[in-house]
Amino acid sequence: MAPGDAHPSVAVTVDLVVLTVRSEQLxxxxxxxxxxxxxxxxxxxxxxxxPDEDLPDAAARELHEETGLSSDRFHLEQLASYGAPDRDPRMRTVTVAYIALAADLPVPTAGTDAADARWQPVSELLEGDRELAFDHAAILADGVERARSKLEYTPLAAAFCPSEFTVSELRHVYEVVWGTVLDPRNFHRKVTRTEGFLEPTGDTTTREGGRPARLYRVGTVAQLHPPLLR
Incomplete structure (x- = not known):
């Protein structure tokens, strides 16, 4: 394009990879x-x-419109940008994707321009015969891998738990997100000995059945050392 020519029109969107644990599945x-x-x-x-929005504000707005919940209920972070010339047949569009994680999310309600809204298992969306619109399968795959990776070196797994949780509930999150089975004793030893990961509340619960289990809340550490490797 020669100097002085008008720049081509490019639209900007935000897309959301909203993940939760429901029915024993991610x-x-x-x-x-x-x-x-x-x-x-x-x-x-x-x-x-x-026109009057910054990107995080747009992500928070879309999140509220689709779930009815404010962004303070979620762990929300920017994932990546996607700008292939043919990703949207309507026009040249660049999207900035965000990943949002939370526990106990409600059944969604479809917005004004959607026919339906629902939670669907990630395994079926990525490995089944449902072809997502645009390049959303690639964005979803990137979001899932981001979540799986961050569980290794950050306390992000607690975002899928209630505010107070047991070690077995936390282990269940790791098992669902990673798609693997973990040794209960080994996992308990690792997470309770990782400095700053968990803080005991002093309370117990019997909601899992059996003997009372200790309740914890997430600590203040930002990075797990050593990491919990898959």
């Missing part, structure tokens, strides 16, 4: 598109950046 929030392009196909929630 699940993602999806919306069924109600209009073209890809009408009827499942997609990640998201939308266009409004």
């Amino acid at each position: 699940q993602a929030l999806t919306v069924q598109r109600g209009e073209a392009p890809y009408a009827g196909r499942w997609a990640l929630p998201g939308g266009f950046l409004q």
Whole structure:
């Protein structure tokens, strides 16, 4: 393009990889598109950046519109940007994706431009026969891998737990997100000996059945040392 020529028009959107643990599975929030392009196909929630918005504000707004919850209920962080020239058949569009993680999320309600909204198992979305709209399968895969990786070296797993949780509830999160079975005693030893990871509340619970189990809350450490490797 020669100097002085107008820059090409590029739209900016935000897309959300919203993950939670439901029905013993890692699940993602999806919306069924109600209009073209890809009408009827499942997609990640998201939308266009409004003229007066910064990117985090747009992500928080879309999150609230799709779940009815404010962003303070979530762990919300920027994932990556995607700008392939043909990713949106309507126009040249660059999207900034965010990942949002939380526990006990409600059944979603479809927004005004969606035909349906529901939680779906990540395994079915990535490995099944449901082809997501746009490049959302790649964005979802990146978001899931980000979550799995961050469980190794940060206390992010607690974002999938209630505010007070047992070690076995925390272990269950790791098992669901990583898709593996962990040795209970080894896991208990690692997480309780990792400085700053867990803080005892002084209370116990019998909600898992059997003997009372100690309740913990997440500590203040930002990085786990040593990490909990898959």
